[in-house]
Amino acid sequence: MKIVLLFAVICAAKASVLQFVHTPSSVVLPESADLRSNDVPVVTSQLIGLSAEMPPGWTGHGDLLSRPKAAAVIVVNTPDHFKPQLTGNTYTLTQTSQGLNLKALEFDFKTSFDDGVVLVDSSSTKLEATNADKLADMNVDGLVKTKITPLRQELENVYRIVLWLEKEGSRLAKHGSPDLYVVRISGLAAALTSAGPSDPDAKAALEEVTQAIEKLSAALRTAYGDQVIVEMITQTAEPEEHIIVKRQAQT
Amino acid sequence: MFSRVLLLLLPSIAFCFDAVVWSSGDAIDRKSPPALSKLIESATLEKPLVLFVLKNFQLADFSKHANVYGEPDKATKGLKKWIVSSKGYAAEWLDEPAQLPAGKYVEYKGELAALTEQPVVLVNVDSFAVIDDLADNVLQSLDRPYTAVLTGEDALTTHAIKKRVSTSDMGDNPRASTQNDATPGGNFPLIYPRDNSTCLLYLGQIAVMVYVPNGKGERKLSTAVITNGSSTFDGAACKNGSLTNGTAADVMSYQITITNPSTTNSDFTVNQLTFRLSVRKTLMGYWMLNDIDTITIELTPNKTSIFLNGVKPAGITIETLTGSGVAPTKSWGVVSVPTYSYACTATPTAWTSQLTANGNVNISGVLNKDPNKVQMGIALGQLQIQPFGVKNIKFGRNVDDCVPTFSVGSWMGIVVGLIFLGAFLFAMTMLNSVQTMDRFDDPKQKQIIINFKE
Numbered sequence: 001m002k003i004v005l006l007f008a009v010i011c012a013a014k015a016s017v018l019q020f021v022h023t024p025s026s027v028v029l030p031e032s033a034d035l036r037s038n039d040v041p042v043v044t045s046q047l048i049g050l051s052a053e054m055p056p057g058w059t060g061h062g063d064l065l066s067r068p069k070a071a072a073v074i075v076v077n078t079p080d081h082f083k084p085q086l087t088g089n090t091y092t093l094t095q096t097s098q099g100l101n102l103k104a105l106e107f108d109f110k111t112s113f114d115d116g117v118v119l120v121d122s123s124s125t126k127l128e129a130t131n132a133d134k135l136a137d138m139n140v141d142g143l144v145k146t147k148i149t150p151l152r153q154e155l156e157n158v159y160r161i162v163l164w165l166e167k168e169g170s171r172l173a174k175h176g177s178p179d180l181y182v183v184r185i186s187g188l189a190a191a192l193t194s195a196g197p198s199d200p201d202a203k204a205a206l207e208e209v210t211q212a213i214e215k216l217s218a219a220l221r222t223a224y225g226d227q228v229i230v231e232m233i234t235q236t237a238e239p240e241e242h243i244i245v246k247r248q249a250q251t
Numbered sequence: 252m253f254s255r256v257l258l259l260l261l262p263s264i265a266f267c268f269d270a271v272v273w274s275s276g277d278a279i280d281r282k283s284p285p286a287l288s289k290l291i292e293s294a295t296l297e298k299p300l301v302l303f304v305l306k307n308f309q310l311a312d313f314s315k316h317a318n319v320y321g322e323p324d325k326a327t328k329g330l331k332k333w334i335v336s337s338k339g340y341a342a343e344w345l346d347e348p349a350q351l352p353a354g355k356y357v358e359y360k361g362e363l364a365a366l367t368e369q370p371v372v373l374v375n376v377d378s379f380a381v382i383d384d385l386a387d388n389v390l391q392s393l394d395r396p397y398t399a400v401l402t403g404e405d406a407l408t409t410h411a412i413k414k415r416v417s418t419s420d421m422g423d424n425p426r427a428s429t430q431n432d433a434t435p436g437g438n439f440p441l442i443y444p445r446d447n448s449t450c451l452l453y454l455g456q457i458a459v460m461v462y463v464p465n466g467k468g469e470r471k472l473s474t475a476v477i478t479n480g481s482s483t484f485d486g487a488a489c490k491n492g493s494l495t496n497g498t499a500a501d502v503m504s505y506q507i508t509i510t511n512p513s514t515t516n517s518d519f520t521v522n523q524l525t526f527r528l529s530v531r532k533t534l535m536g537y538w539m540l541n542d543i544d545t546i547t548i549e550l551t552p553n554k555t556s557i558f559l560n561g562v563k564p565a566g567i568t569i570e571t572l573t574g575s576g577v578a579p580t581k582s583w584g585v586v587s588v589p590t591y592s593y594a595c596t597a598t599p600t601a602w603t604s605q606l607t608a609n610g611n612v613n614i615s616g617v618l619n620k621d622p623n624k625v626q627m628g629i630a631l632g633q634l635q636i637q638p639f640g641v642k643n644i645k646f647g648r649n650v651d652d653c654v655p656t657f658s659v660g661s662w663m664g665i666v667v668g669l670i671f672l673g674a675f676l677f678a679m680t681m682l683n684s685v686q687t688m689d690r691f692d693d694p695k696q697k698q699i700i701i702n703f704k705e
Contacts, residue, residue, distance in 0.1 A: 028281075049314040052269045052342040061281045064271065064342050065335060067319040112311035176321040 124150030151187025276396025279339030329383025455633025576604030592637030
């Protein structure tokens with residue numbers, strides 16, 4: 001019995017959460033749904049109009065003739081008690097062996113629309129942008145305050161996307177295919193390395209992440225005339241631990 | 252790289268279909284639009300169903316064609332106009348093909364008269380380039396409320412049962428699935444009996460095989476697969492079909508006669524085929540396909556083929572070759588327990604025990620493996636049989652299959668894996684037994700002497 005309870009606690013602790021930070025008025029989301037982590041690409045494809053496939057139990061739907069023009073999927077790896085607080089419909093994701101496979105979503109976008117689709121993939125180690133010239137060259141000096149790596153690099157990439165969207169202006173008339181933005185933020189776990197959530201640096205880092213996501217959401221809404229889906233997936237990550245072992249003195 | 256290969260494989264194993272549904276008469280619930288099979292079923296001449304069928308249709312193609320990602324435009328013509336002006340529309344995910352019964356649909360080929368002939372109008376579309384014109388032509392001419400569906404060609408089947416037969420979902424009413432199947436003398440697949448009996452047989456095809464000696468101690472094989480032809484069914488089916496009856500008597504007995512079989516074999520033509528399937532109950536409580544008796548296979552060699560023309564055991568030219576007798580089938584292993592059905596894609600061959608050429612010359616004698624003698628037999632393809640517990644002309648959920656749980660390849664993997672595991676454990680044991688020295692040489696002490704033998 002204890003083992004079962006322990007397993008349940010571990011499962012609950014490892015649960016991911018899908019939150020729709022913004023959806024256009026044409027999209028109707030259910031009050032609740034049992035989703036798995038590998039359902040996220042399916043749900044996104046369905047709402048954006050690439051496929052009619054729906055996970056079992058999911059009743060969300062959109063207007064066949066008025067689809068969102070872009071989707072942004074923001075994946076935040078962070079400890080459970082240290083998450084960005086945003087508003088929007090929230091669904092708990094059950095973990096599966098396939099995990100959150102956003103490559104499948106990118107693959108759907110690429111294969112469904114031969115060219116013209118904007119694909120942006122951002123993380124601490126890369127900023128890949130297809131059909132988004134000069135996105136990587138945006139000057140973000142002074143916009144990010146945190147010194148924590150890799151969070152600083154991740155937030156700088158987020159702001160590069162924001163600045164690029166602001167510079168591009170309205171993207172509604174650009175082409176006839178939807179755009180996809182994938183943003184990965186995993187530096188919050190590192191912010192808790194040396195101190196707890198009450199540490200001022202950690203608090204500031206969390207606030208900065210929240211602000212960056214809100215600014216990205218606002219920039220996307222402006223660029224796509226409110227016709228954009230912004231999803232945030234928070235995945236549980238443990239704080240990094242540093243164990244210092246002193247060497248024994250030579251005698 | 253591996254994940255990319257997996258991603259590429261994903262579409263090939265998918266068996267589901269996108270669809271777009273709209274209706275000029277009824278509202279469509281976007282949360283749960285009506286299933287395609289229900290729409291086909293409920294279609295009438297007064298409220299027809301128009302099916303636009305496009306090869307490899309995907310919802311993304313529709314979204315692109317309808318310009319749903321660009322700036323809003325006014326749909327003044329074509330498919331989008333009809334959807335916009337409908338009373339309701341939705342995207343739908345079809346998880347299995349819908350059956351389109353023969354006699355309920357008509358294919359639109361440019362003649363508007365077709366729109367009033369059947370409740371379902373099938374419009375085959377080559378590409379999105381022509382779908383707007385077709386939609387304008389067809390839907391403009393309909394002067395009554397309609398429901399329309401745009402989907403892929405694989406989402407529909409006009410055959411009775413296309414899937415493998417080891418499933419129980421043959422449709423709610425297999426007799427209604429095709430018109431010609433319901434009549435006596437129905438075509439393949441054979442589904443007998445059709446009188447709500449407690450037993451059932453499904454047979455997708457029959458292969459007629461002929462072995463002919465080539466005079467060099469070897470034999471040549473020629474096979475004709477019968478997938479079409481008129482059939483009749485005779486015999487007291489499901490007799491003694493009681494679960495409590497423990498005798499070895501027949502519990503199911505079918506005599507099936509195939510006339511005018513259609514074959515594609517170039518060596519011979521099958522004129523007629525008659526055989527009786529005999530299922531018996533064993534003393535242990537199992538049921539078994541005991542034998543196939545009263546076989547009569549009559550075939551005519553093709554004059555242009557040398558396959559059977561070279562066989563002249565009695566110094567005659569074969570005009571007709573007939574195989575008959577009883578073929579035991581115990582070795583097939585078509586055996587199961589009551590309420591279970593047995594399914595097999597292809598059975599072994601049941602060889603006839605006697606051959607006659609031109610009606611009177613025995614050229615084979617008895618069934619044997621003598622390479623100097625001609626042999627003739629039949630094998631059953633896409634077979635499913637259930638002698639007990641059938642309700643509403645549907646097989647039960649429990650099915651035994653001729654494919655074993657562990658294939659030869661599985662056993663190879665298991666055995667090799669065990670050998671490797673043994674070697675690994677042996678090596679681990681050896682490594683574990685290595686011990687450090689417990690004595691060392693000391694110059695102040697007497698020299699260590701280790702005795703050993705070569």
